Structures are given as structure tokens and as C-alpha cells.
Amino acid sequence: GDSVTQMEGPVTLSEEACLTINCTYTATGYPSLFWYVQYPGEGLQLLLKATKADDKGSNKGFEATYRKETTSFHLEKGSVQVSDSAVYFCALRFTGGGNKLTFGTGTQLKVEL
């Protein structure tokens, strides 16, 4: 079945450091891919998405490129801020149809001054 694997956390970085959170997937067909972010004490929010191969999603300085050949959707940011501290979830849309999402286990990011 469809699945998402993302790197374990926590990831601790200094402010202005570069960020990469790895995400790979297993799916039949060509799923849509998403990154959601969960700030402390809140629900999840959509951060960015890509619906087909080679698409790049971007938002708030974060980027991720849908790589079909490596079945990956790694999240990157060139310079993180303390306010980026959150849990990040990679997800794919269930290829069987409908609006179901399959989530990874989440990666906690801590950014320190």
C-alpha cells in the first residue's frame, strides 16, 4: 500500500542554518505530495504541495520538488528562523481516489538563537 517515510527528529539547528527534511514515498501511480506543518498547540496547516513530477511547491521560504525517479519530496529552506520551530509532516494523497491522505511520522524541528 501507499506509505511515506520521513527522517526522524528532532532536528536542532541554529538560526539562519540550512534545512533539509527528507521524505520518500511508496505508491502506485502518481500521487500528489504535500508538506503540512504543526506549530506548538495547534492543528496542522498545509505548507506546500506538488501534484505531478518535477513540480516545485514553495511557501514561506520553504521548497520541495517532486522527484519521480527517486520517489522523494524533500523539504528545504535556505535560512531557518526560530519561528519555524514546529513539527513537519510529509503526506501523499491516496491514489485510490478520494481525499484521503497518508502521513509520515513527522519530524520535529527546533531552531535556536
Add this chain to the structure above:
Amino acid sequence: DVKVTQSSRYLVKRTGEKVFLECVQDMDHENMFWYRQDPGLGLRLIYFSYDVKMKEKGDIPEGYSVSREKKERFSLILESASTNQTSMYLCASTRGEVYNEQFFGPGTRLTVL
């Protein structure tokens, strides 16, 4: 702004009690979802609903039931709460058949003693 609200942020119940978790969305969304979030396991889908009075099992429906009597409200029911149902419960909603962003509520942290 889309708003998804959940009836409680924190809830403490005893083993064997019947527990109701309520979720309400104000954007006329057709689709609603219940997830549980556990450390190291990410989000797992319990039940979802594509329309009023319609429901489908997700990945982990055992021990849970749901009710969707009105379009805006989706209730999760624990018929006889057990300690292994201690978790964070997240509700989400989205519009229509073509994939759209899922909007999440803030979550209910349930502790079963």
C-alpha cells in the same frame, strides 16, 4: 477564514466510559476526517465521511464509531474508552471530490485513566 473547531482541547475520562468528541466546520465542506496523532506514528486515519450520514472506515477504526447527522458536524465516539486510546485526536475537513487542502482543528488531547 475556514474554521474547524473541536469541542474540547483537553479531556480526561475513565476506562469504560463512553466518550464523544465533536468537530464542527463552518465552510460547508463535504468531507470530514478523524485522525489520531501519536509520537513516532504520525497521523492515522480513524474514520472519514464524504457526505451526511455517510461514513467509511480508515486505517484504525477498531474501538471507534462516528456520526454525521448534519453536514457541518462530525462526531467521534469511543463506545468504551480504554487506556490505549489516550492520544491526540485531530479533525479535518475539505471540499468536494477533487483534492483540496485539508483544514485541521486544534486537536483534543484525550487521557483515559
